[in-house]
Amino acid sequence: MGSRVLMEGSQALAEAAVQAGCRFYAGYPITPSTEILEYMSVRLPQVGGVCMNAESEIEAIGMVWGAAGCGVRAMTASTGQGISLMQESFAELANAQIPVVVVNMCRGQGDYFQSTRGGGHGDYRFIVLSPASAQEAVELTLTAFDLADKWRNPVMLMGDFLLSHTSELVEFTPRPPLELPPKTWATTGANRRPAITLSPLGPSEKLSTDVAAALTNVTGKHPAIKAEEVRVDAGFLDDAELVVVAFGFPGRFVKYAVGMAREHGLRVGYIRPISLWPFPSAIVADAAGCARTMAVFELNAGQMIEDVQLAVLGRCPVVGIGGISHDHSGFGVGPILNVEYILQRIQDIYPGRGGTA
Amino acid sequence: MTEHTAPSTQHSALKKVFDKPALLLTTQHNLCPGCGEPVALRTILELIQEMDLRARTICVCGIGCYTAFPGIIDIDVQQALHGRAPSVATGVKRVLPDRFVFTLQGDGDMVSEGLQEVIHTAARGENVTAVLLNNGVFGETGGHMTATSVLGQHTKTSVGGRDVAKHGHPIKISELIAPLDGVAYVARGAMHSPAAIKWTKQCLQDAFQSQLDRKGFSLVEILTMCPTDWFVPPEAGPTWLEDNLKATYPLRVIKAAV
Numbered sequence: 001m002g003s004r005v006l007m008e009g010s011q012a013l014a015e016a017a018v019q020a021g022c023r024f025y026a027g028y029p030i031t032p033s034t035e036i037l038e039y040m041s042v043r044l045p046q047v048g049g050v051c052m053n054a055e056s057e058i059e060a061i062g063m064v065w066g067a068a069g070c071g072v073r074a075m076t077a078s079t080g081q082g083i084s085l086m087q088e089s090f091a092e093l094a095n096a097q098i099p100v101v102v103v104n105m106c107r108g109q110g111d112y113f114q115s116t117r118g119g120g121h122g123d124y125r126f127i128v129l130s131p132a133s134a135q136e137a138v139e140l141t142l143t144a145f146d147l148a149d150k151w152r153n154p155v156m157l158m159g160d161f162l163l164s165h166t167s168e169l170v171e172f173t174p175r176p177p178l179e180l181p182p183k184t185w186a187t188t189g190a191n192r193r194p195a196i197t198l199s200p201l202g203p204s205e206k207l208s209t210d211v212a213a214a215l216t217n218v219t220g221k222h223p224a225i226k227a228e229e230v231r232v233d234a235g236f237l238d239d240a241e242l243v244v245v246a247f248g249f250p251g252r253f254v255k256y257a258v259g260m261a262r263e264h265g266l267r268v269g270y271i272r273p274i275s276l277w278p279f280p281s282a283i284v285a286d287a288a289g290c291a292r293t294m295a296v297f298e299l300n301a302g303q304m305i306e307d308v309q310l311a312v313l314g315r316c317p318v319v320g321i322g323g324i325s326h327d328h329s330g331f332g333v334g335p336i337l338n339v340e341y342i343l344q345r346i347q348d349i350y351p352g353r354g355g356t357a
Numbered sequence: 358m359t360e361h362t363a364p365s366t367q368h369s370a371l372k373k374v375f376d377k378p379a380l381l382l383t384t385q386h387n388l389c390p391g392c393g394e395p396v397a398l399r400t401i402l403e404l405i406q407e408m409d410l411r412a413r414t415i416c417v418c419g420i421g422c423y424t425a426f427p428g429i430i431d432i433d434v435q436q437a438l439h440g441r442a443p444s445v446a447t448g449v450k451r452v453l454p455d456r457f458v459f460t461l462q463g464d465g466d467m468v469s470e471g472l473q474e475v476i477h478t479a480a481r482g483e484n485v486t487a488v489l490l491n492n493g494v495f496g497e498t499g500g501h502m503t504a505t506s507v508l509g510q511h512t513k514t515s516v517g518g519r520d521v522a523k524h525g526h527p528i529k530i531s532e533l534i535a536p537l538d539g540v541a542y543v544a545r546g547a548m549h550s551p552a553a554i555k556w557t558k559q560c561l562q563d564a565f566q567s568q569l570d571r572k573g574f575s576l577v578e579i580l581t582m583c584p585t586d587w588f589v590p591p592e593a594g595p596t597w598l599e600d601n602l603k604a605t606y607p608l609r610v611i612k613a614a615v
Contacts, residue, residue: 023452024448024451024452026448050451050452052447052448052451054444055473055477056473058441058444059441059443059444059447059473059474059477060444062437062438062441062443062444062445062447062448062474063444063445063447063448063451064448065435065437065441065444065445065448066417066435066437066444066445066446066447066448066449066450066451066452067448067449067451067452068448069435069445069448069449070415070448070449070452070453072452074448074452088438089438089441092438096436187415187433187434187435187449188415188433188453188456189411189412189413189414189415189433189453189456189457190411190412190414190431190432190433191412191413192412195411195430195431195432195433195434196433196434197427197428197433197434197435197436198433198434198435198436199427199434199435199436200436200438201424201436202428203428206382206428206429206430206431207382207383207428207429208428209428
């Protein structure tokens with residue numbers, strides 16, 4: 001495309017997936033992720049792809065498993081509730097090292113634990129990327145497919161109601177293709193090559209029984225992912241007395257509120273983790289070494305704050321300034337998601353004014 | 358693994374007439390003596406060889422005793438989760454429509470855990486072949502009641518026999534699936550006698566051909582012996598199957614679309 005177009009975040013994300021080479025999608029409708037399914041059902045056939053109306057989220061992830069296991073870039077999307085149903089497959093997709101992309105278009109931000117820890121069994125991890133705008137959703141969706149293939153690990157995009165349903169100008173800029181390893185693990189029929197098994201239970205090679213090695217390979221790459229794939233947006237950290245950490249669409253509200261606080265003469269900075277796993281612990285730790293207080297704004301009862309506390313390791317107080325915020329729709333957009341409210345909370349806890357510093 | 362080697366048959370007067378299938382990489386499958394599942398696997402592998410399908414075959418395997426097979430068969434396999442083989446096979450077939458795709462599931466996998474999957478896959482007319490190994494019991498866990506355990510069948514969780522009042526009725530999956538539009542072929546065979554094996558092989562061949570002819574969903578239910586979890590001696594397995602499983606699940610072609 002190259003030119004700027006007005007699109008809802010969910011549609012922009014879906015179009016980016018197609019441009020990333022996604023040719024298989026399976027989904028089950030649920031607000032606020034339904035628009036991705038709608039878009040894919042029209043768009044994928046235009047490029048020779050397949051979109052399936054799965055009979056449940058469990059079958060949706062199963063279908064995506066099968067397609068991705070054949071080496072095709074494949075994606076599903078749902079909302080926290082539907083993502084809950086997929087957890088068994090998530091754990092074993094990671095163990096089978098099948099590179100799927102999953103969109104968790106949440107209601108509010110109450111599914112941070114679900115996205116970054118997951119409810120599945122075992123030692124698995126998903127790489128989790130959290131866009132704050134439609135444009136960033138485009139960029140991170142392109143990145144998500146590359147990272148999934150690069151690491152042979154599932155990647156989750158975590159969005160929310162506002163990201164999904166807000167129309168913004170977006171631009172699709174073609175990227176040079178990343179050099180990625182050939183998918184020799186994909187099941188395509190044993191034509192002029194040895195037969196393989198693609199399994200979460202053990203090795204790919206026939207007659208091999210080295211289960212421990214296969215599972216060690218799954219987790220052995222985690223340190224390298226942590227070292228290479230941290231993504232973060234931050235500002236005003238150099239002289240900050242107070243640093244506010246926020247992710248996703250609400251991170252934009254925090255960035256704006258921090259600008260307002262600066263106009264009021266308060267030395268406030270912000271950190272917006274873009275990769276939720278791996279979490280940008282180093283920059284949070286550095287900030288905590290300089291600031292007198294760290295704050296976390298998130299639309300839940302306090303989830304990411306645990307990752308912030310782990311990074312801060314007691315260097316300074318960590319204060320939650322968000323909370324559960326819903327209007328009557330229940331979709332996670334409520335009175336707290338308001339820059340005036342966020343500014344007030346920043347002023348309340350600013351070191352020297354509030355009771356925490 | 359070590360291979361048991363048969364006594365030499367190199368004498369010029371002797372002709373080898375029976376061997377393991379070429380697509381079976383070892384005879385060490387770790388399943389119990391008297392189990393019917395390796396016999397079913399042999400039948401399937403022989404057919405894949407005879408129909409020259411190896412290079413285009415993708416098997417999607419469920420979870421049960423037969424999960425011992427993926428690592429020892431010389432075809433591409435995707436190992437699915439318990440109950441999930443039909444949706445995984447759907448994903449495989451939709452992106453590689455010219456491949457031959459079959460699932461391997463037990464009764465616990467297909468009829469208990471994953472009933473919704475197989476019904477929807479059948480109704481979509483997904484052009485894959487589902488192979489059900491039905492022994493009426495959760496074999497791998499050690500003899501527990503499944504959705505296809507027959508009335509009166511003693512398991513560790515239907516002690517004294519499956520009772521309608523307590524446990525409900527067994528599900529006749531082939532009869533349930535056959536009426537669905539989109540289903541091209543359904544048949545039930547068994548592994549308890551040479552005649553039954555021969556019949557079942559023909560059913561499998563018809564189902565495979567149905568997929569190659571792009572007719573839609575096909576299902577072959579194969580009754581298999583599980584003497585260990587039927588609590589009978591290995592040699593009594595075939596008779597137990599004849600008298601119990603087969604009495605509830607008759608061998609027949611239930612649907613064959615023209």
